[in-house]
Amino acid sequence: MTPLSVYIHWPFCVSKCPYCDFNSRVLPSALEEGAWQEAYINELSHYAARLPDREIATIYFGGGTPSLMQPQTVATLLDKMVALWRVQQNCEITLEANPSSSEIGKFQAFKSAGVNRLSLGVQALNDASLRFLGRAHDAQEAREAIKAAAKTFDRFSFDLIYGRVGQTPAAWEAELGEALTFGSKHMSLYQLTIEEGTSFHKRAANETLTAPDDASAQMYEATQEIMAMAGLPAYEISNHAAAGQESRHNLTYWHYGDYIGIGAGAHGRFVEGNQRYATENHRNPDAWRQQVVAGGHGRAKETILDQETAMREALMMGLRLVTGIDKAAWHRKFALPLKDYVPQHKVSRLVHEGLLVKDAATLRASPKGLETLNAVLAFLLS
């Protein structure tokens, strides 16, 4: 049986950041957390009934801002999962946290609840950038939070966003240099992207918010180099880790493994019987909760993925990894050799142009190919 990953979405934040297109709402002043806990338990039970014999390999509390949850709620949900499934001994349990002083105070309690990996939304190490990004914390809080995480958790990661307007490659390299002093074995380094439906998207119609293309490419390339030299090479386009310190939960996505989505707006992909399912929950938290109370799950949509769509997704995700796609694993998953799906003349062309690398065991993008992956995929799949 393929192991299962569980994603739990907590959709509330203290405020909405202008770049964020994730499903999040400002936390209502009076939130009945017990009622929400009940809903999460209901949905977990629903999936346990559908997928009873699976082992849980990773659990991820994402958001929104799950560090706003009571540690007791987290503990209850984890206990419930242990009751419902067989949870692997070394199960990776990650919680996303904001670097605010009130949340730092809860780190130890989260650890006691069972969380063994913390992911901090630092985003920047200077106040001007944090203000630009609409973050509620300042650089000092960010540094303290990282230090606290390092003290509390064996495994922790933090996020930074670069490629902001006005940011020079030199300034970013300096910021990254400071980030490396905290001793984290994992970092997610994202280029600022203007996503539809965000307030940055509206502003971008009239003003420039991101660094120019050339500077942005230069920062990306410098990032790859600096992180590799620091012993945290990229294992995915925006994710860097020391050997063995990769986020196993996120690897599930990129390996196109099975996961269920719990909570408002969460997505799932899993095989049940002979079918591969894609699930999508109601984005509106109240709508999600009402439906869970009434029917045990909060799905707005469940589709059976055809083989072609599933392979397209798997290719799209797999090529994001530096190690690329394992041909044997692909063959097992889809009962079809990778070469029978991807047009070989296109692969040859991309290999010839130095964008893809092909060897006996894997198909993967070269560093150049990773940097232009959207175009590579468009070429391969059109």
Place this chain on the structure above:
Amino acid sequence: MTALSKIRNFAIIAHIDHGKSTLADRLIQNCGGVELREMKEQMLDNMDIERERGITIKSQTVRLTYKAKDGETYQLNLMDTPGHVDFAYEVSRSLAACEGSILVVDASQGVEAQTLANVYQALDNNHEVIPVLNKIDLPAAEPERIKQQIEDVIGLDASDAVLISAKTGLGINDVLEAIVTRLPAPKGDAAAPLTALLVDSWYDSYLGVVILVRVVDGTIRKGQKIRFMATGAVRDVDRVGIFTPKKVEMDELGPGEVGFITAGIKQISDTKVGDTLTDDRKPAEKALAGFKPSIPVVFCGLFPVDANDFEHLRESLGKLALNDASFQFEAESSVALGFGFRCGFLGLLHLEIIQERLEREFNLNLITTAPSVIYHIYKTDGTLVHLHNPVDMPDPVRIDHMQEPWIKATIMTPDEYLGGILTLCNERRGEQIELTYVGNRAMAIYRLPLNEVVFDFYDRLKSISRGYASFDYVLDEYREGDLVLMNILVNTEAVDALACIVNRAAAEKRGRMLCERLKELIPKQLFKIAIQAAIGGRVIARETISAMRKDVTAKCYGGDISRKRKLLDKQKEGKKRMRQFGNVEIPQSAFIAALKMDDR
């Protein structure tokens, strides 16, 4: 039937914006042709495009009833004519149907190139010409200077020119009096066998084909069996009438009169402009002198941006051709642009108007390829090929020599812009024939290859002279030229839509310009792209578009899969708008933009 002595037939000749349509409006109004409340501007310009651009495309005719100072009532037939060179053939027909012309000149701007050509045509038709100076109410008006100019440039006595303001109505009755007293009455014989000139025809959705006629001898009446002398067709006249400008049915039209008939004809292609109508039972022995048929001189491809619109385009072209016999089209296909039509036009304005009407009246989104002229290719086997489309160019080894059309162009300009204009003419291989100064205006007459003019000559002329220069031309002759086919290659594959025939000496410059432009227009791609301009196998210009550096989505996790996949699928859809060139996909929009380029 009106006595010949009480009829006057006249045309109005004017440069664009000199007030021809406004004068026509005033004449109609003063003669009570329409009630004041029905009056709208540019009464005779029916098409939206005519009203908006302030130009006349189709000739119109209107009968006015005027009670003159001598106490007699006259029938005045006004033939409104287009002012632009492209529609010169329309002008020539109208002029042939009248005995006199009113020359309208703006009292501050003076004579322009188009006016000149039309006046000469009127004089060739033995017209009496009455000069009228318009806009004399404007502070800038200089009637005395302009009168002198008319005498100097045209050689026409302007001493008793009528001074008017069509806008305020000043002097309109003087114009009407001048028409009656100074223009000759038509000649004709009511008892002779019918001869009537087929001046124009158009399609009317209610009446079918409507024919505009000028009766010379005899009478044309309802129910009469008439014969078209050139085509031999015999028809019964269903309706006879005039325009006031409202359509008014009559029983008959006599000698000297102008009006319309319908005779159960379904398509204008069944009528031949310039034909003579006669009575089938009592035919005339000799037909009237006809017209030279108008032939297209400028060709280009019209392609729908959306390939699904091809049939719609075909139907729309057919509908326009119903009313425009001078416009030709045939289907063609292009690798770069898909299926479309090769179309022939009388000139660039004609092209622009057809294109605009297709887009506005028929809701089509079109791509227009670079205009081209008709080349005469003399092949080594002794045959002559008329080349309308550069991609049909025969193999150079089979070509003995090529000829291209030259024009005789008249340019009038304030003298401060003359230097720039002469440089432009010389750059375009022009040969100066004449250069004269009248006051502070200069008139240059040049011979120019038409293919240099269709490219962007008008635009350049306008920009050099800040819009003050006017331009007119007549086709002159075909001359041998050192012409080559230049291809634009993208990753070594020729882009048919960008192929053009150029003078060998200008090829390199044109090629370099096109390559540079395409380099700007084609977005960077995964692979580098070579753009070349080539004559035969020889590359004369080259540009390289380097491969893109970065195009990657920063964040992609579980919830994002669906969205990102849909984005990728959407991108795949978008690729249908891309054209494949030797492993490179180029957005169609890049070709469209390249075709819109100018020569700066």
